[in-house]
Structures are given as C-alpha cells and as structure tokens.
Amino acid sequence: MAVGVVVLGLAVLQKVLPAQGTAPASQAPASDVFTPEHRTVSDSIREFFGMRPKPVQPIAYTHKVHLGNGMQCTDCHVGVDTGPDARIPSVNFCMTCHQVIATDKPEIQKLAAYRARGEDIPWQRVYGFEPSAHVKFNHAPHIRAGVDCSACHGDMKQQTVAERKVDHTMGFCISCHRQKNASVDCITCHF
C-alpha cells in the first residue's frame, strides 16, 4: 500500500511540476557569474529525479529502417569502442549515402537542406546523466567487455528515433557490474 502511494506520488509529481517546455527561461543564468544552483525549486526536483522532457528530434530518423537494412550500430556510432563517447555522426556522414538513397523522401530532403546551409543537425540529447551526478561514463571498456548495445539502450530494431527505454539509474549500473564482477568502487564512475 505504502509502495503504491509512493509510486503514484512520483507519477503525480512528474505531472504536477511546471513543464520545462520553454527551457531557456528557467535555464537562463541569473547573473554573469557561473553558479551550479538551480533557478527554481521545480528545476532542482526534476534534476534530482532525473526527469527530463521527451526530446524532439529535428529529423524523424528511424533506427528500425537502418538496422533492418543490415547496418550495425558501429557503422554510425564510430567511437564507441575506442573512447568515452559513442558519437553521433555529422551530416556529412549521413550524406555519403543519402546523396543518392531515398532522396525523394521529405526527411531526407530536410537532411540535404541542413547540409546545403552548412549546418549540422541539432540532435537533442536522449541519454545522459545530470551534471550533479558527477558521472563520467566511458563506452569503450563496456564494448570491450562484450556488453551488447541493447543491454543499456533497449532493442533499437524496434525504435525509430532513440528513446529512453532503459532507465539509467545507479541501481541499473551497479546490478550489472555486480553480475559481471566489474568494479563497484565509487571512483570508477564518479570522478
């Protein structure tokens, strides 16, 4: 019963807090001096619970189609086995294929328009940790250890744009680390 109330409470909280729709207003700095404090109480609460609004991507990219055509994750997310960042490729990379493939589709035309303007696609962040968590995540050791992309990112073959299907709470990370006998020392991730 108590658990149910708590769960309900959390869900309610998510709905009750003022939406972060016009993000800049609440994120605009109060002064020129850098400060890590939050602008409003609801900002702090949101950060504490890791609540972020659903990202809206500028181009309706679909993982389903690309993976369905036989591509691998690492074809585009090139840096994942060598460094901390999996990396989203730049518009130049997409255009190497899409100069000729599916050029009649409106989304592809949007892509070409970005490139023609000299702009890179302003993808919005899907995964990540709040700055106050002080987590530095490094992809490379995980890939070297044989962890599959879907373990943390869900089955991408079912997703169009990337969505937060898996909740990266500390518990999620620790349980897998324990299972695989990886380090659970604080400084492994928080430094």
Place this chain on the structure above:
Amino acid sequence: MERRDFLKISAVAGATAALEGCGNPDHQLIRFVPEEDMLPGVATWKPSICTLCPAGCGLLVRVMQGEAEVVRNGQLGLLKMGLAKKLEGNPAHPVNQGKLCPRGQAGLQVTYHPDRVKTPLARNGPRGSGQFREVSWDDAIKQLASQLSDLQGAKPDGTLALVTSPLRGQRKAIVNAFAASFKNAALVEFAFFDDGVIRAANAASFGHAMPPTVDLGQSNYVISFGADFLGTWNSPVAQSLAFGHMRKGRPGQRGKFVHFEPRISQTAASADEWIPVQPGAEGALALAIAHVIIAEKLRPAAAAGHAGSLIESWSQGLPDYAPEKVSAQVGVKPEKIARIAREAAAHDPAVAVIAGAATAHTNGLFSALAVNALNALLGSVGKPGGIVFAPGSPAAKDAGASLQTLISRISSGSSSVKSLLLYNANPLFAAPAAWGVRAALDKVPFIASFGSFIDDTSAQADLILPDHSPLESWLDDVPISGSAKTVVSVAPPAMNPLHDTRAMADVLLDAAHQVGGDLAKALPWKTYDEAIQAEFTALYKSQASRSAKDADEFWTNAKDQGGWWSAEESKAASIGVSGSGAAPKNAAPQFDGGTDQYPFHFLPFASQLLYDGSLAHLPWLQETPDPLSTAMWGSWVEINPATAAKLMIKQGDLVQVTSPHGSLEAPALITPGIAPDVIAMPVGQGHENFTRYATGRGANPISILSPALVEGTGSLAWASTRVKVQAVGRGKLILFGGSLSEASPELKHR
C-alpha cells in the same frame, strides 16, 4: 489522501501533461558542419613552439574535440572542432626538455581570449577613438596593397616603416625581404627588454653578436651581475634546468652562486649570497674581481685574450680597480670582493653572467665588456661549465635601425614614412614618453597592425589585420640560446582557427603578390609554410650526415617532433679573436636627475609573469602572485623599510613617483629586499588599452623613464632614471600571501 485533493491533482496533471512534449533544446545556437573528423573524448598531443619570450621553448599541445562558439558567414553557432586544452613542454626539445614556465602555460589563454580581434577592422572614427568597422579580408588586403603600391616603383611617394618584435626563422626572412623591396624603408626590431647591449658586447669580445648559452649544469661557481636567469632573462627554462643539475644533479657537488643586484629578484633569492651593488657599478665590480685574480697571480692577465684587451689598462693589471679604490663606488667591502675573486678562481669552471639593469645603465656596454673579460680570464669562454654560443644561428647583421632613430626621424619631419606596419610591438606602451612616440605616430598617414588584440599602439591603427594565435598558426623558430645543439623548430597549427584571422606572413605574401613587380619577385613563396618547407629542404641538403632518406621524410619527421635538432652538441662555435666595436669611453654611469631633487635610483624590473607588458592581457598571469612579494592584479613600488620610515610611507600607501620626465602613482610595498636608495617597480601594467584584463590597471614605469641611451648602442638605458617619492593617499595593494587587512585597513572592520 482526500478524494477532493486527488481529483484536483489529477486535473492539474491532465493540463500539464499536454505541455510536456515541447522538447529541451540543449543550446539555442545552430551547429555548423564540422570541418574535421575527430573522435570525441580522445586526446592527441601535437608539437608547437612558444613565442611569448625570446627563449623559443618547444611545446606539446593537448588537443581534444570540443565545441567552440564561433561566427561563420556572419552567423553565430557551435562548431565541433579539435581544441587545444593544455600546454606542456616538449620533452624532446633540446632547449626546455619538457618543462615550461608560467608564461608558456598561460599562452593557451591567447587563443580563447574574449577580446581577440576576430575579423579585419578598419578605422571608423578619429584615430584612437576605438571606433572600427568590420571589413572582409579581400577589402583589407586590397587596402594594404594599394598603400604599398604607392611606395613602390621608380618614383615612390614616400617610404615604409615596419616595427616588429625581434624575429627569427622564416618570419624574419619574409619581413626582411619585404622591407628590402622599399627604398629607404626602416625595419625596426623593438622590445623593451632587448639584449642589444649584450649582443654588442659579445660581438666585440668574442665575435658573436648574440646572447650566451650558459652551461650552468657543469659549473662550480656562478657570479651573476643582475641577470635574472631563473625568471626572465635569455632562456629561463633551460637555465633553470641547468641550475637544478648544478645544485642536485652531481652527487657531492653543489657549486656556489653569488648574485649582485640592488634588489632581491627571483634569481637572487636562489643564490648562496645576495649582495646589493650600487646601480651602474657592476662593471667596476667585475674589474675589481679581475684585479684580485691577476694581482694574486691566480690567472695570468693574458688569459683574457682579446676580450681583456678591450679594457683599458688590462694588461697592467687594472691598477684603478683595486678593491679598496672602488669599494665605495661599488658599495661592497673590499674583503668581500677579494674573497669572491679567490673563490671563483679556485672553483673551476667558474662563469659570470650580466644582464638586466646592469646592462641598462648608460655604461651598460662597458659593464658587459668588463664581465666578458672576467669570463675570459676565468677560462670559461667556449668551455664546459662556462658560456658558449649556440651554433647555426643567423650571422650578426640583424641589428637594424633602432626605434629611437626612427621616431626622431619621423618627428623631425625629415622622413618620408607614409606607411607603418606593426607586428608584435607596442611602442606607445614600451617606449618612454620622452621619446615622443605618440606625436610621431600622428605624423604617419597610414598605420596597419597585424596584432590579435587592440593594444595601446594598435588602437591608433587605420587597419587591423588580425593574426592567428600561435596555436592556430604555422610556426618556425631558430633558438639563439639555451642549447648547444643545433636546433631548428617547426610546428604545424595545433588547431584550426577559431575566428576569421590569417597568419601575418601569409597576409604579407598575399599583399606582395597583389602589388606585384619587384615586391612580388622578392617573395617567391605563396604561403608561410611553403617558405618553411623550402628552408627545411635546404637544411636537409646542406647536412653532411642525414637522418632521413629524402627531403620529404626529413620534413615529415621534423613536423612530427616539433623541429629538427642535431643528435650531439655541436662543436662549440669558435671564439673570435678580433671582434669589432670600440670600448665605450665612460666607465661611470650617468643618471638623469640630480641627487638632491631626485634622491632615488628607479629600477623597473621584468616580472616573471607580465614580462614586458605584452602578456598583461592574460588573466592567469595577472592572478599569479609575484614570486617574492605575492603581489598580483596591479602595480606596486618596492621601498626599503628604512627609506619608508624616513618618508613616512606605510605598506599599501599610494605613492607618487616623479622623475624629470613625468610621474605616476602606485601602492607601496615595503620590503627589505632592496637597497635603501633604490625604488623598484615591475614593468607590465599601466596599459591605456589592452583588453578588459589589463586596461587601466596599475601604472606604467616605462612612461617616466629618461630617454638616454646606453653609450655605444641604440638601446634605451632604462635603469638610468632617478626619482623622488612621496605618499599621496591610500592605495590598493593586492597580496596573495598577506591578509587583505594589511593592504587595505578599511577592510579590517568587516
């Protein structure tokens, strides 16, 4: 929970749920397509060269992908690019061997400085008003080329003047060839702390017009006459490394270091004995030491060879310089002089160095020649543990016109200078007001500056053609001291330019090709790096034994490691036995200002952080405490405690320092580390115009200096001014190591 409340919350929830889908843009700026392909989060180290002081140390730059806010095609946006994040010394570079001084570390701030000139500017108001409008590079180079065309041809309209910092390598070659194509052009290499006097002395004594490379690491006795070799003089990092080796790198041997200077500088603080000496008497002191050595038959007078013959009465054993005779003039007891002379002669190898204020009196050249003779007498010239001259350096003829000659030429109206180009020089700040630089600049119709920043002088420019920062530019250098190996440094840019800037040498080449004719013929290269590569090809071909199989491989290897250097120390450059140049007549210093009205010697000194003021715009250097006083973020005037008591000046009081040529105000810093009749002040602050961090901060000691020159040279005698001092109020002295309440009593009551 009450039913009513539950329903209320659900209603609110329903309303807000609709607003949730708006998204969360990380940043409002657009993103430009990246120009480079880099793995994020993975750093690479690239070689570079430090250009912030004459030493020419080798750098390693840590470059990592990041996002920079830049303007492209008039639009502000984010660009993912390789960004320089940290500078370290290059371990392979023979000069600094992996170490780096605080100035070098702060060089990173030049690239990311918020007040950098980001695009060419043309004057859009009266000169000096600070009103500029942005222009395109095409327009800017066209304007420059048209000004230069007027000065070319058979009947030119006037002539060209170039004022730059002392240059080396291909930039020097390009600038020299450029200037040579204009009839009667004046090419001035100007820096406040230049080593013109040392060069002249070394040319006369040893046939090498360059500063010495001091082999401190193998020395057993070091005598410094005012040379701040651990902080600011010559090649401080190389010298610090060598000094460390002298003290701790040889088990059982520690060597001895004696430092003569009226003020306890950073180097003096590392000495075994710091002995104050009367300003301008360093030469007499050196000769007194030589007198004792000769008189007590510790070395034969003839051992000094040609260097000794330049000193009057050397062969007679310097009878006028017996310690008892010069003790009062020098300010050191005769027994001490004799003891040091005996110690130096007994601890072979012994070496003497002179620099700083000692060479900036009117008799600076005399003092330098005296120390050269002392070195030759001690047997330290061209030997391990003594002084050598770096091999492979350009031959002596790089003195060029002096700034003072150019300014008086322009002021007198006898010159026809129609265009003035400025590069890395700030004469309005770094020359005494008495030279009349400001009035002279007003007489020049067209002034262009290649600076990356608007400073005191470039604020007077009509056209600003912003240079890349050093990390964004091709660089080459030939260090003239710090290593006995032959060293030629080269480095490709460590990162792409952030802003719409261009390398100075490339702009000169572009303008030259637009002007055409003889000018274009004199500069056959299309770009600066083409010139550097040509030089490396020539270097490869000239080598007897080669490390690479062809010129291309040689070039690639050089670019990868930051330059080329010989594997072994080159054979010590031979010491000339018939150097040229007459010894100056006056052994005694002349001071500007009578002793009654102006009781104190005024000693401007190079602070390790601000150096000559060219680095005052870097906040890391402003906030680094001065090593001895811990003062920062401003100017200060060092006064001896006894003097301060007599004048009723307390720590932090605002004092007015007046010379025959002007006055300034700065807070007083009471320190026992200065002679009672000397007042010292760091150079570097007091800019009228030099970015948000240095503008209007502190006071500029150069402004009140006497215009007198060092006799026999064109260098300013910046230590020859006398001043008077009085308290005029409460100042603001910021000390890192003191509590603020000591500096500003008004804070005591918080």
